Amino acid sequence: MAKKNIFKSPWTISIGTAIFSLFLTIIYDSVKQKPILSTIGAILKWIWNLIINILTFNIRVWWLLLGIALLILVLYLVDKFKKEETFKPDFYSYREGRFKRWKWTWGWKWSQSKGAWVIENLEAHCPNCDTPLIDNSSMYGYYFDCPRCNFTARDGQCEAPHKIERIILDNIDRQRKNNSTLM
Numbered sequence: 001m002a003k004k005n006i007f008k009s010p011w012t013i014s015i016g017t018a019i020f021s022l023f024l025t026i027i028y029d030s031v032k033q034k035p036i037l038s039t040i041g042a043i044l045k046w047i048w049n050l051i052i053n054i055l056t057f058n059i060r061v062w063w064l065l066l067g068i069a070l071l072i073l074v075l076y077l078v079d080k081f082k083k084e085e086t087f088k089p090d091f092y093s094y095r096e097g098r099f100k101r102w103k104w105t106w107g108w109k110w111s112q113s114k115g116a117w118v119i120e121n122l123e124a125h126c127p128n129c130d131t132p133l134i135d136n137s138s139m140y141g142y143y144f145d146c147p148r149c150n151f152t153a154r155d156g157q158c159e160a161p162h163k164i165e166r167i168i169l170d171n172i173d174r175q176r177k178n179n180s181t182l183m
């Protein structure tokens with residue numbers, strides 16, 4: 001009874017099936033002249049290739065997105081640069097003038113906080129040798145000094161930079177008004 005039953009047990013059947021399929025694989029492999037290890041190796045290789053392919057695909061998508069982002073950035077910067085170039089005002093080349101006694105030079109800078117063009121590097125030039133004067137003015141008074149020819153000017157002999165700045169801006173205003181009346 002016991003000997004007959006052993007072949008009907010589910011354990012015997014499942015183990016038997018597993019061994020049978022293993023034998024089938026070995027037979028299949030031996031027919032194909034391939035050892036089992038190479039079959040497992042091939043499966044692992046296939047999985048590995050699949051992972052690499054997925055990663056590579058993702059990297060390509062990443063590069064594509066990065067490329068698009070860079071292109072947008074470059075276009076934005078070019079556009080911004082162009083706008084700044086075209087928005088340079090008429091007075092941008094107005095950088096030199098003689099007021100009262102001295103010649104003054106300056107530059108223009110766009111102030112983001114003021115939302116306007118402001119004067120920068122306003123410098124008085126020596127009336128004798130045209131060298132930019134050193135401004136040694138303090139809270140006690142104005143004092144300008146030429147580093148080349150030892151020209152000096154104090155208080156009443158000096159031109160106050162804040163007044164010069166006001167005159168420059170006023171000159172531009174007047175120029176604008178003249179142009180608009182002409183038009």
Ligand SMILES: [Zn+2]
Nearest residue numbers: 126129146149
């Ligand atoms: Zn000088």
